[in-house]
Amino acid sequence: MTRPSPSDARERIVQILGDSVIHALGLKQLLLDEREALERQDTDGLDRAVDDKGRYIDQLQALENDRGSLCEASGFHAGPEQMQDMTEWCDENSVVADGWSHLMNVAAECNQLNLANGAIIRLRQQHAEAGLAVIRGRDQDPATYARTGSDSAARLNRTLAEA
Numbered sequence: 001m002t003r004p005s006p007s008d009a010r011e012r013i014v015q016i017l018g019d020s021v022i023h024a025l026g027l028k029q030l031l032l033d034e035r036e037a038l039e040r041q042d043t044d045g046l047d048r049a050v051d052d053k054g055r056y057i058d059q060l061q062a063l064e065n066d067r068g069s070l071c072e073a074s075g076f077h078a079g080p081e082q083m084q085d086m087t088e089w090c091d092e093n094s095v096v097a098d099g100w101s102h103l104m105n106v107a108a109e110c111n112q113l114n115l116a117n118g119a120i121i122r123l124r125q126q127h128a129e130a131g132l133a134v135i136r137g138r139d140q141d142p143a144t145y146a147r148t149g150s151d152s153a154a155r156l157n158r159t160l161a162e163a
Contacts, residue, residue: 006090009074013067013086017099020063024106027056031113038120 004012030053037045068078076085087096 003073003075004070009070009086010090010092010096012070013090013096014099016063016067016070017096017103020060020067021099021103021106023056023059023063024103024110027053027060028106028110028113030056031110031117034117035113035120038117038124 030049034046034049034053036042037049068082071082071086072078074086074089076082076089083100087100091097
């Protein structure tokens with residue numbers, strides 16, 4: 001592949017970044033939908049959000065591959081400076097820099113939403129495991145200290161109502 005001109009590269013990277021922002025905003029909405037489904041304990045809604053989230057992530061990965069390929073074809077090797085180098089070479093009026101910044105901001109928001117949703121899922125899983133442990137008459141995690149300070153795997157003295 002021959003090196004594109006700065007104007008051709010700018011046109012293509014602006015398109016890739018625009019598409020990426022659109023998909024990242026879609027992912028952000030799906031993460032908000034996932035949070036709502038978690039709060040309502042809507043398993044069907046949660047399943048839909050998880051399935052759709054996977055599709056958005058696949059699309060974003062394909063766009064990221066296109067962006068990386070364009071940068072490499074333009075002479076800028078993968079690494080932390082790649083987009084800065086690309087921007088310095090082909091940007092006019094900060095269009096590329098602004099698109100990249102917007103994408104990075106939306107990606108950071110998505111990451112925070114995903115971490116929060118993951119924390120909710122882990123907390124619910126711990127509650128379910130604690131309830132099952134009480135029902136089964138076992139410690140949830142025998143490797144931790146009991147309320148009395150002992151680390152034995154003795155049965156808990158909690159009632160079923162505590163589950």
